[in-house]
Amino acid sequence: MTDFSPFANRLGKNIKHLMKWARRNDIEAWRLYDRDIPQFPFAVDVYGERIHLQEYDTGWLMQPQEYEEWLAGVKEAIGFVTGLAPEAIHLKRRERQRGKEQYEKTGEQGEDFVVGEHGRKFWVNLDKYLDTGLFLDHRNTRFRVGEMAGGKRFLNLFSYTGSFSVYAATGGAVYSETVDLSNTYLDWARRNFKLNGMDEEQHRIVRADVFQYLQTGMEEKKQFDLMVMDPPSFSNSKKMLDVLDIQRDQAKLVDGAMRLLSPEGLLFFSNNLRSFELDPALAERYRIRDVSKQSVPEDFRNKKIHQCWEVRHR
Structure with missing residues (x-):
């Protein structure tokens, strides 16, 4: 079972400093977490009242169920620290780009x-x-x-x-x-x-x-x-x-x-x-x-x- 407390603690520490900094500088879109802890290879960006969560491809192998539970734990920690609902967290998996175009479509519409x-x-x-x-x-x-x-x-x-x-x-x-x-x-x-x-x-x-x-x-x-x-x-x-x-x-x-x-x-x-x-x-x-x-x-x-x-x- 993964311990999510180091991830949640780091998010909490970052948000305390960065939230004030963003308000002071009139910035509504900013990076809250930038792969700070190797076990949690994510970028977490705040966009107003929503989160853009990007998982970076590490090549780790997990069983599908274990992987989904791990992702759910990550989202839960983000929701807990930011106070945002699960539907406000938008997840993307960033695969290693191999000669593709820069701005690829995901197949979703979004808002x-x-x-x-x-x-x-x-x-x-x-x-x-x-x-x-x-x-x-x-x-x-x-x-x-x-x-x-x-x-x-x-x-x-x-x-x-x-x-x-x-x-x-x-x-x-x-x-x-x-x-x-x-x-x-x-x-x-x-x-x-x-x-x-x-x-x-x-x-x-x-x-x-x-x-x-x-x-x-x-x-x-x-x-x-x-x-x-x-x-x-x-x-x-x-x-x-x-x-x-x-x-x-x-x-x-x-x-x-x-x-x-x-x-x-x-x-x-x-x-x-x-x-x-x-x-x-x-x-x-x-x-x-x-x-x-x-x-x-x-x-x-x-x-x-x-x-x-x-x-x-x-």
Whole structure:
């Protein structure tokens, strides 16, 4: 019989500190537990009055009944500590990704609802896709974009649901383009824009393959002062001309983005491939600063959840 008390105790300790911190910082979606104890390989995220519970694949073997009892115990401990009902806890099993697309459907519908973050609002869904519509680990960088965007032209590449663009627009960006290839996520971005009172004439949504967009943008002599590029580690989407492999394709992407960056501009380049290494040739061409430590929020115990760099012209 598993003893769930270490798990419940850790949740209790974390919530005591983080709940106050989240309220103080006007954050409704945050990480409560981040695989703190090896025997409980979960990420527990709070989204308003609901929990997004992700179980990480460890390869452990359990009998089906034993496994279901173990999961029930985990949910019970979360319910006990948070005071939330069982139906407020949404479970996902994260298998090891082997060359799949980043944003996989789960086969469930789930319900769309709104969470607030630093005065902005975002639509999320805890069931429909592997991810929820808001990457919590990029909260710090979103906030920085909001602080820096005043009077600037902003470009968001591999934009997902457009959260960086929402921060840029509400931070005073004069113009922005939000680029992704997925209609599903661009529609989601559109709803986020509407939720935050953004003008779509001023803040454009562009459906394009990023590689092609960068080529066309260069031909059209587009210029931006602030950019975010957060590509998936790997994508074999049929809509793309080529398979994207971020380790292999990083120089092509960064060089392409830098051609559209104004002389004094700044590019945030990030990805979440564990084994990723920045190409040294890029550091010779541009001024690059690793800001990964500052960009991972304090509610994440796993400080290697992503890597992030500031890239400027020399």
